[in-house]
Amino acid sequence: EIVLTQSPGTLSVSPGERATLSCRASQSINSYYLAWYQQKPGQAPRLLIYGASNRATGIPDRFSGSGSGTDFTLTINRLEPEDFVVYYCQQYGSSRWTFGQGTKVEI
Amino acid sequence: QVQLQESGPGLVKPSETLSLTCTVSGSSINSHYFWGWIRQPPGKGLEWIASVYHSGSTNYNPSLKSRVTISVDTSRNQFSLRLTSLTAADTAVYYCATSSPGWFDSWGQGTLVTVSS
Numbered sequence: 001e002i003v004l005t006q007s008p009g010t011l012s013v014s015p016g017e018r019a020t021l022s023c024r025a026s027q028s029i030n031s032y033y034l035a036w037y038q039q040k041p042g043q044a045p046r047l048l049i050y051g052a053s054n055r056a057t058g059i060p061d062r063f064s065g066s067g068s069g070t071d072f073t074l075t076i077n078r079l080e081p082e083d084f085v086v087y088y089c090q091q092y093g094s095s096r097w098t099f100g101q102g103t104k105v106e107i
Numbered sequence: 108q109v110q111l112q113e114s115g116p117g118l119v120k121p122s123e124t125l126s127l128t129c130t131v132s133g134s135s136i137n138s139h140y141f142w143g144w145i146r147q148p149p150g151k152g153l154e155w156i157a158s159v160y161h162s163g164s165t166n167y168n169p170s171l172k173s174r175v176t177i178s179v180d181t182s183r184n185q186f187s188l189r190l191t192s193l194t195a196a197d198t199a200v201y202y203c204a205t206s207s208p209g210w211f212d213s214w215g216q217g218t219l220v221t222v223s224s
């Protein structure tokens with residue numbers, strides 16, 4: 001089973017700054033099946049990035065994804081107040097889906 | 108745009124069986140790769156439970172496989188989850204979602220299920 005480890009658990013940044021979130025897989029994965037989600041309190045997760053680097057429909061260009069193999073990154077430029085929530089990475093492989101434990105971005 | 112809505116009991120007793128249904132609107136259940144269930148215990152992260160293809164082919168989280176059944180009803184444009192032998196650890200918000208093909212691009216709003224006597 002592939003385990004996704006996100007770091008840091010909590011990231012403290014200021015509005016207008018850049019946030020860099022990491023997702024590391026326990027073994028190499030197909031980057032086509034690496035996704036990132038944003039979850040606001042009381043809401044369902046929202047797809048941000050799929051295929052490691054493709055923004056989902058309606059996602060602002062301040063969100064970007066990169067990486068390959070075992071190391072993936074979500075970068076959020078020019079942080080807006082609504083960006084201070086929780087982010088999850090997720091992978092699909094061998095007919096299974098797994099999520100990272102999440103990174104909380106706080107002010 | 109596809110919309111999903113979970114339905115089912117909010118409170119279930121320990122050792123009983125949970126049955127949840129996800130109703131799909133705005134799209135045929137035959138038109139997407141997979142339909143899945145994900146849960147989130149209060150204050151914790153996301154856990155994939157199971158997925159089903161419109162043909163009926165299924166995939167399960169190994170840690171839950173012995174207690175879970177997922178099925179699809181194309182005539183009603185619905186898919187369902189059945190989870191047996193419930194304990195307090197199964198208390199969570201349960202989401203239904205569609206996966207296309209390896210990421211979940213549309214989600215229901217979620218339904219809180221509490222396991223308690």
